[in-house]
Every structure is written in structure tokens, then in C-alpha cells.
Amino acid sequence: xxxxxxxxxxxxxxxxxxxxxxxxxxxxxxxxxxxxxxxxxxxxxxxxxxxxxxxxxxxxxxxxxxxxxxxxxxxxxxxxxxxxxxxxxxxxxxxxxxxxxxxxxxxxxxxxxxxxxxxxxxxxxxxxxxxxxxxxxxxxxxxxxxxxxxxxxxxxxxxxxxxxxxxxxxxxxxxxxxxxx
Numbered sequence: 774x775x776x777x778x779x780x781x782x783x784x785x786x787x788x789x790x791x792x793x794x795x796x797x798x799x800x801x802x803x804x805x806x807x808x809x810x811x812x813x814x815x816x817x818x819x820x821x822x823x824x825x826x827x828x829x830x831x832x833x834x835x836x837x838x839x840x841x842x843x844x845x846x847x848x849x850x851x852x853x854x855x856x857x858x859x860x861x862x863x864x865x866x867x868x869x870x871x872x873x874x875x876x877x878x879x880x881x882x883x884x885x886x887x888x889x890x891x892x893x894x895x896x897x898x899x900x901x902x903x904x905x906x907x908x909x910x911x912x913x914x915x916x917x918x919x920x921x922x923x924x925x926x927x928x929x930x931x932x933x934x935x936x937x938x939x940x941x942x943x944x945x946x947x948x949x950x951x952x953x954x
Contacts, residue, residue, distance in 0.1 A: 780905040781873045787815050787899050787906060790824040795904065800828035800942050801838075807903050814911075817897045825894075828942050829901075838938055846931035853926060857884050860910045873908055882916035892916040 789796050796815065797807055806813050812832040818825040830838065839847070854860065863883070871877035879897060881888050889895055894917030900907045915923075927935070 779868070779873065779908045780902070781875065781908075782904055783899075783901060783906050784875050786875070786879070786897065787817070787901070787912075789827060790817075791827075796827070796829040798829075799831040799834055801830060801834040804831050804833075806831065806901070809903055812900070812902050815897075815899045815901060818894070819897065820894045826943060838934075841934045841938075843928045843930040843934075846927045849926040850923060853923060854884075864908070864910050868908060875906060875908075875912055878908070878912050879914045881914065882919060883913040884919045885916055887916050887918075889914055889916075892918075894920070896920060 783795050787796075788794055795807070798804065799806060799813065805811065806829055813829050814832070814835050815827070815829045817827040842850075867878055879889065882892065882895065896915050897912065898915070899912040900909055906912060924932075
């Protein structure tokens with residue numbers, strides 16, 4: 774992708790902790806994420822600054838995963854964020870204040886405002902196109918408190934779907950707080 778004012782080469786924080794390089798393939802379908810124009814999302818979870826899990830989903834797999842959540846859960850998640858964060862305003866304000874300084878975008882929990890360095894657990898999210906991080910609402914961080922609050926909103930059906938997805942992505946040691954929304 775050509776460099777644009779709303780993108781930068783993928784910062785190392787989004788790279789795989791296992792390989793020390795950008796994630797090359799979709800964690801579900803295996804497609805090549807570095808193919809020009811390929812859109813994908815990255816989610817990484819940290820506890821005490823150590824990576825707990827990470828994955829990258831191509832836009833097709835992400836959309837399928839999102840659509841598999843119950844309508845009730847999707848609405849609850851949407852309502853949760855709508856009541857706490859104006860994503861469009863955040864996007865506009867952060868681009869004006871910080872440009873593409875990704876550290877400023879991910880330095881605090883998007884919902885609670887807690888500095889990442891002061892929380893025990895957090896999850897990092899980014900939207901990418903091949904080699905670039907795109908600033909379009911993401912990147913952002915959610916602290917463990919927010920993840921817990923969102924998990925409490927999910928229907929039993931959605932929790933089952935998320936557990937199934939987690940097992941596909943990670944196998945026997947599947948994380949219980951995977952969020953795909």
C-alpha cells in the first residue's frame with residue numbers, strides 16, 4: 774500500500790512475539806496478509822507486559838467471526854462503546870493532536886483512560902492493510918477491566934462461539950478473554 778497520511782509501516786508492538794516479525798498469514802484461513810491490498814485485524818493480549826496471545830484475522834475471517842456472534846451480543850457491545858466512547862470524535866481528535874504517532878493512540882485504555890503502563894492486563898487492536906497500520910478508529914487498547922465488562926455482556930450463545938473460535942486459533946490452551954467485535 775502506498776504511504777498515506779493515515780497509515781504508517783506496522784510498528785513492532787503489532788509484530789508476532791514468536792517470530793519478531795509482522796504476522797504473515799491469517800490465523801484462521803492462512804491467507805497471505807502481506808499480499809498488496811489485504812485488509813486484516815490484529816489482536817494482542819498482554820499481562821504484566823508479557824504477550825499472552827496474539828492473532829491476525831483477514832477481513833473475511835473477521836467478518837465471519839463477527840457475524841457469528843449473537844445479534845443480542847453485538848448490540849450490547851455496540852451500546853457499551855456508544856455510551857462510553859465517541860469513536861469518530863476520537864479518530865478526528867487523535868489525528869489532529871497526534872497524527873500517526875501510534876504510541877499516543879495506544880498509551881491509554883480507550884474506554885477507561887488508564888495508562889497502559891499502570892494496568893496489569895490489556896488488549897491491543899489494530900487495523901492493517903498489508904505492511905501498514907491504518908489509523909481509522911484503531912489502533913486502540915482496552916484494559917482488563919473493560920474486557921471483563923464486555924465479557925459480562927455476552928450471551929451464552931456468543932460465549933460458545935468465542936470459545937470455539939479461541940480453540941481454532943490457539944488450541945488446547947485457548948484464552949478465555951478473546952474478543953472479536
